[in-house]
Amino acid sequence: MLPAPVLPRLLRVLRLSDGQRVLVRPVRPRDTAVLQAYVRALSPSSRYNRFFGPVPELPPAELDRVLHLDGRNQLALIAQTCGNGSSSVVAEARYALAPDGLDCEFALSVADDFRHKGLGMQLLAEIECRARALGTRRLVGDVTIRCTRSSGKRALP
Numbered sequence: 001m002l003p004a005p006v007l008p009r010l011l012r013v014l015r016l017s018d019g020q021r022v023l024v025r026p027v028r029p030r031d032t033a034v035l036q037a038y039v040r041a042l043s044p045s046s047r048y049n050r051f052f053g054p055v056p057e058l059p060p061a062e063l064d065r066v067l068h069l070d071g072r073n074q075l076a077l078i079a080q081t082c083g084n085g086s087s088s089v090v091a092e093a094r095y096a097l098a099p100d101g102l103d104c105e106f107a108l109s110v111a112d113d114f115r116h117k118g119l120g121m122q123l124l125a126e127i128e129c130r131a132r133a134l135g136t137r138r139l140v141g142d143v144t145i146r147c148t149r150s151s152g153k154r155a156l157p
């Protein structure tokens with residue numbers, strides 16, 4: 001679980017290309033229900049591309065891992081809509097530093113209704129920024145063969 005003083009540094013408000021704002025914050029243990037609701041609401045092909053299989057929701061072991069990352073070398077973020085009382089999760093992203101400290105593996109997804117508004121790129125930029133601060137040389141992301149436009153390794157300048 002993240003220590004309380006770490007949290008403010010990890011909060012961001014991002015502006016999407018349609019003017020909407022979303023709050024990006026670390027996933028916390030109490031987020032089980034909202035995270036699972038988000039994953040269940042993704043289209044089957046999005047879930048497949050993100051989790052590499054036909055999963056209806058996060059398997060318990062995976063969920064437990066996501067909820068208890070160390071917040072520095074491994075971090076999970078969610079983006080949620082702001083304002084008007086209700087809020088829903090519209091994206092999630094994760095990274096994990098490899099044991100050698102050189103590679104940083106990432107994965108992300110954006111809710112189908114929030115695609116093509118720049119959220120994915122902004123979340124990736126967040127991860128890139130954090131990875132660089134940790135001294136990582138490369139961001140590495142696995143993708144399915146159907147999603148090869150985003151495949152490969154990206155060297156950090």
Ligand SMILES: CC(C)(COP(=O)(O)OP(=O)(O)OC[C@H]1O[C@@H](n2cnc3c(N)ncnc32)[C@H](O)[C@@H]1OP(=O)(O)O)[C@@H](O)C(=O)NCCC(=O)NCCS
Nearest residue numbers: 046049050107108109110115116117118119120121149150
């Ligand atoms: C990939 C994904 C995160 C992009 O999110 P997004 O918020 O729509 O991304 P942005 O709006 O910031 O950028 C979109 C741009 O990224 C590029 N892009 C989108 N999907 C892409 C893909 N699969 N591969 C490469 N580039 C892609 C395009 O250039 C696109 O530009 P466009 O909007 O003009 O078409 C989203 O499509 C998604 O959640 N997909 C399902 C899960 C997944 O495949 N995750 C990646 C593997 S872990």
